[in-house]
Amino acid sequence: MTGRIEAALPFWLDRPDTEAVQIADAVREVGLTGLWIGEMTTFDAFTLAAAIGMRTPGLRLKVGPLPISVRSPVAIALGTSSVASLTGCEIDVALGASSPMIVGGWHDRDWLHSAPRMRETIHCLRAILRGERADYDGRYIRSHGFRLRSPLTCTRIGVGAFGPAMTRLAAEIADEVVLNLCSPQRVARARKQIDDYAAAVDREPPRLTVWVPAALRPGQAALQQTANQLAVYLAPPGYGEMFSELGFPDLVERARNGARRSDLAAAIPFDLTEQLGALGSPEQIAGRLQAYLDAGADTVAVVPVTAEDPAGRAVLEVAADTCRRISSHQEAASRE
Numbered sequence: 001m002t003g004r005i006e007a008a009l010p011f012w013l014d015r016p017d018t019e020a021v022q023i024a025d026a027v028r029e030v031g032l033t034g035l036w037i038g039e040m041t042t043f044d045a046f047t048l049a050a051a052i053g054m055r056t057p058g059l060r061l062k063v064g065p066l067p068i069s070v071r072s073p074v075a076i077a078l079g080t081s082s083v084a085s086l087t088g089c090e091i092d093v094a095l096g097a098s099s100p101m102i103v104g105g106w107h108d109r110d111w112l113h114s115a116p117r118m119r120e121t122i123h124c125l126r127a128i129l130r131g132e133r134a135d136y137d138g139r140y141i142r143s144h145g146f147r148l149r150s151p152l153t154c155t156r157i158g159v160g161a162f163g164p165a166m167t168r169l170a171a172e173i174a175d176e177v178v179l180n181l182c183s184p185q186r187v188a189r190a191r192k193q194i195d196d197y198a199a200a201v202d203r204e205p206p207r208l209t210v211w212v213p214a215a216l217r218p219g220q221a222a223l224q225q226t227a228n229q230l231a232v233y234l235a236p237p238g239y240g241e242m243f244s245e246l247g248f249p250d251l252v253e254r255a256r257n258g259a260r261r262s263d264l265a266a267a268i269p270f271d272l273t274e275q276l277g278a279l280g281s282p283e284q285i286a287g288r289l290q291a292y293l294d295a296g297a298d299t300v301a302v303v304p305v306t307a308e309d310p311a312g313r314a315v316l317e318v319a320a321d322t323c324r325r326i327s328s329h330q331e332a333a334s335r336e
Contacts, residue, residue: 020037034059036301066094074134251267
């Protein structure tokens with residue numbers, strides 16, 4: 001047994017915004033040490049990370065994936081530095097292309113050219129995090145004169161990768177690759193691609209993390225909560241293709257033709273939810289998390305389903321037990 005188990009804050013549409021803080025409390029209480037904090041329609045990710053870090057010290061905070069067309073390298077560096085300085089927590093950051101709706105619709109920014117923009121963003125951001133004065137002129141990214149007062153040399157940069165161009169880029173220059181809503185089979189394919197791309201440029205492959213929704217003995221409310229969220233991801237580029245690969249192109253077509261989210265959620269079968277999550281008894285959840293690790297993930301970030309499990313405490317405890325068992329096996333193997 002190898003690998004790590006962490007947690008990721010969910011974006012459940014039917015739960016109060018402040019549940020995020022309660023979930024962070026539960027993550028710390030059960031003994032998990034890493035927490036992913038993304039950004040959607042509730043909190044600014046860095047603000048939430050600072051609040052969590054000050055409330056629950058000791059967690060390694062992983063902010064993102066953040067849309068690269070919305071924040072500049074300086075803005076990302078400032079947010080990362082602010083959280084690290086105010087909380088004393090170790091912090092990593094992940095970047096992504098996001099979607100045309102979020103980048104173009106919400107923020108009126110250009111969503112195109114994601115892969116070259118990502119490459120330039122990472123090159124510029126790395127220098128800033130090392131404490132160097134910004135001096136970068138790219139086609140899409142330009143920054144001059146800024147310098148962090150407190151360098152963040154231990155901060156890792158991850159990439160949310162969908163599609164061959166972003167996967168190749170992540171393998172070549174990122175510290176971590178982040179996948180969301182994937183089956184173990186897709187993780188295995190991504191692991192091979194990442195390893196092959198990294199070998200082609202003679203570098204150590206980056207770590208691979210996958211976010212996995214998890215529910216302990218889910219009832220109708222928990223399954224509905226998960227389906228409601230899956231419906232959000234049917235249309236965006238990358239996700240839609242992934243759902244089509246799993247055998248649900250009709251749902252993707254309906255989503256991209258403007259079907260209502262509630263209708264899409266009602267049409268999502270249990271089979272799809274089961275393929276993308278860890279559901280059932282403690283033993284079933286542990287086995288499913290291990291399946292992702294066996295497929296090549298270095299880390300599984302559990303996304304707790306909370307409709308029937310306040311703050312996800314029960315399923316997070318299962319995740320923590322699994323993590324402790326993995327650590328025990330690793331320690332035993334190292335002594336042999």
